[in-house]
Amino acid sequence: MSTDTPKTPKNEEARERLIDLAAEFYDQFAQGEVPAMRIPTRTKSNIEYDEEQGVWVYGDRHSTRSANSVGGAQKLLKAVYVIDFLSNQLQEGRSSTLRELYYLSESWDFDAAQFSDQDESNQLVEDLEIVSDVTREDFNMRPEESGATLMGPLFLREQTRRGEREIHCQEDVGEGGYQIPNNPDTIEFLDHDADFVLCVETGGMRDRLVENGFDTDYNVIIVHLKGQPARATRRITKRLRDELDLPVVVFTDGDPWSYRIYGSVAYGSIKSAHLSERLATPEAQFVGIQPSDIVRYELPTDPLSDSDVNALQSELEDPRFQSEYWTEQIELQLDIGKKAEQQALASRGLDFVTDTYLPERLSEMDVV
Amino acid sequence: MSTDTPKTPKNEEARERLIDLAAEFYDQFAQGEVPAMRIPTRTKSNIEYDEEQGVWVYGDRHSTRSANSVGGAQKLLKAVYVIDFLSNQLQEGRSSTLRELYYLSESWDFDAAQFSDQDESNQLVEDLEIVSDVTREDFNMRPEESGATLMGPLFLREQTRRGEREIHCQEDVGEGGYQIPNNPDTIEFLDHDADFVLCVETGGMRDRLVENGFDTDYNVIIVHLKGQPARATRRITKRLRDELDLPVVVFTDGDPWSYRIYGSVAYGSIKSAHLSERLATPEAQFVGIQPSDIVRYELPTDPLSDSDVNALQSELEDPRFQSEYWTEQIELQLDIGKKAEQQALASRGLDFVTDTYLPERLSEMDVV
Numbered sequence: 001m002s003t004d005t006p007k008t009p010k011n012e013e014a015r016e017r018l019i020d021l022a023a024e025f026y027d028q029f030a031q032g033e034v035p036a037m038r039i040p041t042r043t044k045s046n047i048e049y050d051e052e053q054g055v056w057v058y059g060d061r062h063s064t065r066s067a068n069s070v071g072g073a074q075k076l077l078k079a080v081y082v083i084d085f086l087s088n089q090l091q092e093g094r095s096s097t098l099r100e101l102y103y104l105s106e107s108w109d110f111d112a113a114q115f116s117d118q119d120e121s122n123q124l125v126e127d128l129e130i131v132s133d134v135t136r137e138d139f140n141m142r143p144e145e146s147g148a149t150l151m152g153p154l155f156l157r158e159q160t161r162r163g164e165r166e167i168h169c170q171e172d173v174g175e176g177g178y179q180i181p182n183n184p185d186t187i188e189f190l191d192h193d194a195d196f197v198l199c200v201e202t203g204g205m206r207d208r209l210v211e212n213g214f215d216t217d218y219n220v221i222i223v224h225l226k227g228q229p230a231r232a233t234r235r236i237t238k239r240l241r242d243e244l245d246l247p248v249v250v251f252t253d254g255d256p257w258s259y260r261i262y263g264s265v266a267y268g269s270i271k272s273a274h275l276s277e278r279l280a281t282p283e284a285q286f287v288g289i290q291p292s293d294i295v296r297y298e299l300p301t302d303p304l305s306d307s308d309v310n311a312l313q314s315e316l317e318d319p320r321f322q323s324e325y326w327t328e329q330i331e332l333q334l335d336i337g338k339k340a341e342q343q344a345l346a347s348r349g350l351d352f353v354t355d356t357y358l359p360e361r362l363s364e365m366d367v368v
Numbered sequence: 369m370s371t372d373t374p375k376t377p378k379n380e381e382a383r384e385r386l387i388d389l390a391a392e393f394y395d396q397f398a399q400g401e402v403p404a405m406r407i408p409t410r411t412k413s414n415i416e417y418d419e420e421q422g423v424w425v426y427g428d429r430h431s432t433r434s435a436n437s438v439g440g441a442q443k444l445l446k447a448v449y450v451i452d453f454l455s456n457q458l459q460e461g462r463s464s465t466l467r468e469l470y471y472l473s474e475s476w477d478f479d480a481a482q483f484s485d486q487d488e489s490n491q492l493v494e495d496l497e498i499v500s501d502v503t504r505e506d507f508n509m510r511p512e513e514s515g516a517t518l519m520g521p522l523f524l525r526e527q528t529r530r531g532e533r534e535i536h537c538q539e540d541v542g543e544g545g546y547q548i549p550n551n552p553d554t555i556e557f558l559d560h561d562a563d564f565v566l567c568v569e570t571g572g573m574r575d576r577l578v579e580n581g582f583d584t585d586y587n588v589i590i591v592h593l594k595g596q597p598a599r600a601t602r603r604i605t606k607r608l609r610d611e612l613d614l615p616v617v618v619f620t621d622g623d624p625w626s627y628r629i630y631g632s633v634a635y636g637s638i639k640s641a642h643l644s645e646r647l648a649t650p651e652a653q654f655v656g657i658q659p660s661d662i663v664r665y666e667l668p669t670d671p672l673s674d675s676d677v678n679a680l681q682s683e684l685e686d687p688r689f690q691s692e693y694w695t696e697q698i699e700l701q702l703d704i705g706k707k708a709e710q711q712a713l714a715s716r717g718l719d720f721v722t723d724t725y726l727p728e729r730l731s732e733m734d735v736v
Contacts, residue, residue: 095579097572100714106668107715144572149547158542161579165542172540174526174533175554179517179544182575186543204465204512207550211463211529300474346468347475 010138010185015090017132018083018139025076035076036066039127040274047270049319054282056268056320058130065127074112075124081105081113082124086139095140098122130274137183137231148233149177151210152221153193154240159186166190170215177210177224184236189243195219196367197240199284201227201252201261205342205353212354218368221246228261231272234279237265241281247367248281251358254289254299255339256311259321259330262286267320287361291333294340297357300347301338308339378506378553383458385500386451386507393444403444404434407495408642415638417687422650424636424688426498433495442480443492449473449481450492454507463508466490498642505551505599516601517545519578520589521561522608527554534558538583545578545592552604557611563587564735565608567652569595569620569629573710573721580722586736589614596629599640602647605633609649615735616649619726622657622667623707624679627689627698630654635688655729659701662708665725668715669706676707 021037028035040046040058048059067073085104089096096104102121105114115121129136154169158181169178181187198220200206206224209215215222223237241248250265252258263269266284268276294301304312312330315321321330333339345353362368389405396403408414408426416427435441453472457464464472470489473482483489497504522537526549537546549555566588568574574592577583583590591605609616618633620626631637634652636644662669672680680698683689689698701707713721730736 094718095575096714096718097575097711099572099709099711100576100718103668103709103712103714104718107717142572142575144570160543161581162538162584165540167540167542170530172533172535174535174547175528175549176547179542179547181543202512204467204510207463207465207510208468213529216530300471341467341471343465343467344471346464346471349475350462350464350468350472 011090014134014138015087017134018087021132022080022083034066034068036064037131038062038064039130044270047273055276055280056273057276058273077113078124081108089140095142097142097144142182148180148224148226148230150180150223151177152215153219154221155191157188157190180232180236182232184232192244193219194221194246196247197221197223199223199225199237199250199265201225201258202342214354225261231279234265238279238281241283248284249287249367250284251287253341254294256308256315259315263320285365289340289342291329294338299340299344301340304337304339379458382502382506383455385502386455389500390448390451402434402436404432405499406430406432407498412638415641423644423648424641425644426641445481446492449476457508463510465510465512510550516548516592516594516598518548518591519545520583521587522589523559525556525558548600548604550600552600560612561587562589562614564615565589565591567591567593567605567618567633569593569626570710582722599647602633606647606649609651616652617655617735618652619655621709622662624676624683631688653733657708657710659697662706667708667712669708672705672707
């Protein structure tokens with residue numbers, strides 16, 4: 001059976017941009033210039049906080065990959081081979097993983113075009129994302145793992161290789177929920193009965209909310225973040241916000257690493273700053289666990305480790321956490337020297353989170 | 369909305385066994401005896417390979433938890449509190465995670481019954497599994513994460529808290545597949561058109577097989593193991609083997625850690641030896657990547673690290689790998705000093721795995 005991916009207009013556009021890029025090298029050659037590719041410097045020092053959009057983006061500094069050295073020429077050669085591979089892949093409606101691309105390069109006829117390690121091929125694909133302004137997903141490059149799930153009053157249509165699937169994310173799925181595909185742009189939202197979106201860090205808490213019927217009682221779409229969220233999870237969250245005009249709230253453990261999870265949903269990450277506009281949801285609000293919740297609800301805690309303290313201190317310096325709210329919460333946490341997990345709410349009973357904690361917090365936040 | 373779990377006969381039986389256990393303590397008290405609980409010693413030295421069933425089980429050595437010391441008495445006290453909690457949970461059709469149980473103990477009225485850390489509560493639940501011969505799933509205890517998915521010509525009915533769901537694992541799911549629930553015994557297999565079951569270690573390879581339509585071309589149920597498989601994944605694999613009489617094959621990377629993944633599917637693990645009969649599929653066969661495949665298909669490799677070599681050497685001593693086949697393969701791998709990933713097959717092209725490698729291997733194994 002052939003299971004070709006239907007070619008979307010986005011795929012067509014991605015292919016055209018890639019070919020344009022190769023054409024640029026050709027033109028440079030034709031004009032007697034040394035071919036070169038200009039890309040933003042992708043280091044921490046070239047990351048800027050875009051106040052207006054509330055997301056992280058790359059700054060003005062650029063570096064140039066030029067064929068005026070052997071190393072630079074090899075980089076451009078590899079870029080051309082990858083462009084050729086991606087362009088064929090899009091033409092044929094195929095897809096592949098970053099890892100497969102790395103291994104595939106071993107079959108390329110010209111040894112100098114082969115990658116020496118996977119970091120090199122990963123970085124080249126990210127470079128091409130930036131230069132062509134097309135995302136990896138639209139190149140049909142898949143991540144190794146997707147993983148997260150969604151449960152709630154949402155009816156959607158997913159374009160799969162086997163045809164369209166119409167799925168209601170409560171009525172047509174098992175207890176495990178709807179599995180978010182690697183490229184959520186294959187999804188069209190058909191109908192919904194949701195009042196807001198709740199992103200949850202841990203599987204244990206996701207299962208608790210589903211068991212307690214929180215999604216039906218409060219008309220909420222529960223998105224499982226599964227720790228640091230995958231691109232697919234951040235993308236669908238943003239689309240739920242933008243296309244359905246739903247408030248988004250994020251519910252994590254109460255420690256510095258979890259605040260970074262919230263940060264990556266809300267503001268974007270340094271590694272994927274070129275995608276912030278596509279992946280970040282600056283309107284997303286933090287539910288908790290807040291350091292003040294630890295005090296207010298007398299939650300069972302663990303002491304902060306040295307690395308927790310360091311992480312909190314670096315968050316105090318982080319432009320993403322420069323609000324009065326975060327400064328207050330982080331200073332309080334450093335002061336009490338404690339952290340707490342989402343599931344620590346169970347010390348007040350299994351229903352405390354859905355009967356008391358979330359309703360109180362969400363009403364303070366004007367979400368319910 | 370109330371979302372009570374329908375109480376199954378298994379839940380009723382689990383509850384009765386727990387109460388019997390508490391009744392035993394009561395009878396011991398009534399007869400003037402010091403209450404005690406006898407459990408198999410759960411150490412590596414008390415693990416035996418059951419030749420007949422081909423799985424690992426606990427041996428004859430037992431240890432006794434007796435109330436004749438303060439420490440022992442506290443252990444039994446905690447056991448009684450947990451029995452009370454589980455019995456109520458089953459009565460009410462609720463469920464919870466191991467982590468929630470740990471935190472819940474903070475709300476118990478008697479301080480001495482509270483757990484000092486989660487290892488303690490986890491171990492107690494495992495002890496109760498062993499003594500009562502009821503699995504954690506039938507106590508309605510959930511793991512923190514479930515995660516794995518299934519794709520293939522299988523039509524099933526899942527009993528969820530929101531009622532029954534009938535799902536075809538190709539036609540009614542998105543590209544991500546069917547999410548296996550925490551307790552797969554809520555699933556009833558209704559119909560299928562499958563010739564065998566293929567368990568796959570990595571997400572990248574799972575997606576490759578689905579993209580290439582391997583499940584439809586070969587009528588195969590593709591189970592994603594997601595690294596070391598969760599209990600739910602191993603349980604559904606065993607049920608597919610036993611109830612549908614389907615051959616099971618396991619496809620992993622070609623390194624010692626992946627052979628252990630195969631081992632845990634096929635023979636059971638030391639940690640859950642009391643569940644081997646329920647979770648292990650001794651008929652499961654290893655597809656590869658075999659060390660001999662690395663040679664035969666000239667796959668791209670990485671050198672074995674010291675810890676790889678140690679792991680291979682300890683597998684040579686492991687009764688689970690004492691066959692001629694495994695000895696030969698492991699010795700070959702030590703000899704060539706190399707390992708390869710599943711996705712290294714992509715060096716021969718993206719279709720090589722489904723057009724050549726798997727058909728060749730599966731026909732050698734008489735599966736297709």
